[in-house]
Amino acid sequence: MQLQKFKITSKKLDGSLCLVYEDGHLKSILNEFKQPINTKGWELIKPMIPFKSIYLDGMKFVSVNLKLELISDTTPKPNDRIAAFCKRYEELYGVKYKVCGSDAGKMKALSVPNEIDFKDLVEVYLLCTEWWCKTKSIANLVKHINEIVLLLVKGNATENGPKMNFPDGYSKAFEKECTSPVELQAYWQHLHKMGWERKQVGMITCWVKN
Structure with a gap:
């Protein structure tokens, strides 16, 4: 509110x-x-x-x-949202996000449902592997906000429904068996909660235990 x-x-x-x-x-x-x-x-x-x-x-x-x-x-300011995006981007990819001059305007115009936490949308977007969000940028997040909200809602519905059985740690084989973006993102969230972090080493993406 x-x-x-x-x-x-x-x-x-x-x-x-x-x-x-x-x-x-x-x-x-x-x-x-x-x-x-x-x-x-x-x-x-x-x-x-x-x-x-x-x-x-x-x-x-x-x-x-x-x-x-x-x-x-108490309305979130555009700069607060940009800071949240940049912080999570750096945590996941190990490099600082380069903010564009138009990002503040895009964030100001962004409409987010009141019941949804913007940080949750950032998390879903940065972890999503759908073709339309391969490019990780504020502009692309704003462009596909409706799809991201839908992914978040589906993910929450999955969490509130039957529980998925995930391995205790990272398993490349299990990751390949995830048949939908929702299941894959739920697995990644499970890893984050267990202290695992996604790292980018050169051209290779891997998971490491903190």
């Missing part, structure tokens, strides 16, 4: 009007002005309060001598 809180203030009045948006949608309006808002004042303010926070326009409030101010925001 992502919360944004805005306050509307006036030089002529003590206090403020507080707007709370949950996941970008208006949740509540709290009148904290010391004086009640009369009908005329409310009719002036009401058209400037949209249902979605992205449509809030500070200049509209300025035009009627009011001030709109963001006071708190």
Whole structure:
């Protein structure tokens, strides 16, 4: 859940009007002005309060001598997502990810379902062997976000259903027997939980025990 809180203030009045948006949608309006808002004042303010926070326009409030101010925001920032991607990329491949100038814009525009942790999407994407995600980049992750979400959801469904029987350590033979991306990713996650790490040595990818 992502919360944004805005306050509307006036030089002529003590206090403020507080707007709370949950996941970008208006949740509540709290009148904290010391004086009640009369009908005329409310009719002036009401058209400037949209249902979605992205449509809030500070200049509209300025035009009627009011001030709109963001006071708190738990929405993940693009740079936080980029940092999470770069950190996991380096952990898996042993090299630093080179961020492109357009990555911040792509991350800002990326829409992720509220119930899904972005770090889980990064994990699924970086471990995925499907042809469409062979190139590991932020741009490609954003491009195929719907497919990645689907893989994550399927993986979670598998984990919540019948348990797969994985070997205690890495087995190249077992890895080859995995018949679907979901099963393969579940096996890799199992290895990660047991302390194994995927390493890139030259052109060869191998698993080592930490």
